[in-house]
Amino acid sequence: MKSAEPTPQRGPTVGRGSRMRAAVLAATITELTETGYAALTVDAVAQRAGVHKTTIYRNWKTSDGLVADALAHHFATDIPIPDTGAVKDDLRALARALVATMTTSAGRALLTTALSDTARTPQLAEIKRALFEDRFRRAEPVVDRAVERGELPTDTDPGELLKALVAPIYFRLVFTGEPVDETTADRAVDVALAAAHAHALPTP
Amino acid sequence: MKSAEPTPQRGPTVGRGSRMRAAVLAATITELTETGYAALTVDAVAQRAGVHKTTIYRNWKTSDGLVADALAHHFATDIPIPDTGAVKDDLRALARALVATMTTSAGRALLTTALSDTARTPQLAEIKRALFEDRFRRAEPVVDRAVERGELPTDTDPGELLKALVAPIYFRLVFTGEPVDETTADRAVDVALAAAHAHALPTP
Numbered sequence: 001m002k003s004a005e006p007t008p009q010r011g012p013t014v015g016r017g018s019r020m021r022a023a024v025l026a027a028t029i030t031e032l033t034e035t036g037y038a039a040l041t042v043d044a045v046a047q048r049a050g051v052h053k054t055t056i057y058r059n060w061k062t063s064d065g066l067v068a069d070a071l072a073h074h075f076a077t078d079i080p081i082p083d084t085g086a087v088k089d090d091l092r093a094l095a096r097a098l099v100a101t102m103t104t105s106a107g108r109a110l111l112t113t114a115l116s117d118t119a120r121t122p123q124l125a126e127i128k129r130a131l132f133e134d135r136f137r138r139a140e141p142v143v144d145r146a147v148e149r150g151e152l153p154t155d156t157d158p159g160e161l162l163k164a165l166v167a168p169i170y171f172r173l174v175f176t177g178e179p180v181d182e183t184t185a186d187r188a189v190d191v192a193l194a195a196a197h198a199h200a201l202p203t204p
Numbered sequence: 205m206k207s208a209e210p211t212p213q214r215g216p217t218v219g220r221g222s223r224m225r226a227a228v229l230a231a232t233i234t235e236l237t238e239t240g241y242a243a244l245t246v247d248a249v250a251q252r253a254g255v256h257k258t259t260i261y262r263n264w265k266t267s268d269g270l271v272a273d274a275l276a277h278h279f280a281t282d283i284p285i286p287d288t289g290a291v292k293d294d295l296r297a298l299a300r301a302l303v304a305t306m307t308t309s310a311g312r313a314l315l316t317t318a319l320s321d322t323a324r325t326p327q328l329a330e331i332k333r334a335l336f337e338d339r340f341r342r343a344e345p346v347v348d349r350a351v352e353r354g355e356l357p358t359d360t361d362p363g364e365l366l367k368a369l370v371a372p373i374y375f376r377l378v379f380t381g382e383p384v385d386e387t388t389a390d391r392a393v394d395v396a397l398a399a400a401h402a403h404a405l406p407t408p
């Protein structure tokens with residue numbers, strides 16, 4: 001988005017507007033972390049960001065729109081895409097980065113937010129789907145390159161492999177309350193690679 | 205629990221009390237399905253179950269206690285443990301039963317409830333952990349029998365295999381919004397078995 005005009009969907013992105021946007025989104029993440037989605041108010045975000053609340057309403061319309069944008073911004077920038085030349089190293093880097101970002105207090109708070117009663121907030125449900133699609137799309141070259149190098153079977157579906165990689169990590173984060181650490185990440189890599197080599201993650 | 209006395213933790217379990225308990229828990233599940241956890245009231249449950257609300261408070265103390273008991277009751281009885289003599293058939297039966305129960309409107313509502321802001325309701329967080337532990341413990345003999353028959357490596361950890369089995373199913377249910385069906389279940393089985401055969405699910 002290179003326009004100099006504020007965009008209604010995402011807030012302004014350049015110059016003074018860009019700094020305002022960054023401050024508001026950061027304040028939103030902090031508010032989500034400290035007080036949670038249910039108790040979040042535009043007033044509190046505005047105060048923390050040092051802007052007037054009408055500025056927020058003008059750019060984001062609703063608090064749900066603000067939260068959705070803050071989540072999208074956070075999740076679009078927290079995991080770098082590796083290219084080490086070896087699939088196992090690339091997947092370990094991805095899985096470990098996911099574990100690192102999701103086990104911070106902000107990561108846990110944002111996960112809780114994304115899991116809020118999305119039946120009541122369709123905008124959050126939609127942004128959650130879009131966030132995961134975007135994350136997978138950005139990471140798919142890791143699998144494509146491994147297939148090109150002959151490290152993985154040619155029938156490997158990149159999206160399926162990436163879902164096999166992250167599912168055990170999210171499952172532990174959300175449901176079991178077990179420790180989630182680098183061992184969790186590395187095991188998830190072993191499971192995903194074994195599945196790919198056994199042709200259990202084929203393209204449709 | 206064979207006592208004829210109502211138990212404060214779980215409500216009464218035999219005779220007239222048992223019928224009352226079944227009616228109240230069923231009413232709670234229906235209320236969770238139709239109106240959701242955030243809007244659930246003991247009044248509405250009492251009316252639907254045909255009991256006085258003081259009966260509910262006497263047996264469950266709080267609405268969170270009631271919800272926790274209803275979830276525990278539902279999740280303890282919805283997936284039968286198979287014993288076909290073949291690990292692939294057993295795991296398919298488990299995974300397909302999980303998909304079947306979690307894709308009903310009640311299943312989705314209960315999943316949403318379990319994912320509610322558990323930071324604010326520690327009782328729900330605790331019951332969620334206990335539910336998953338219980339589910340895995342009941343299914344572990346499926347893996348133990350497969351190891352005894354020589355179908356799986358002796359280093360296979362039953363809990364790790366079962367988590368590898370269900371994680372891709374829950375991941376899709378909770379995060380991606382993709383269809384979840386028997387194909388999802390059967391693929392999850394292929395992934396879990398490939399991982400076990402590659403020794404990627406070892407006992408600690």
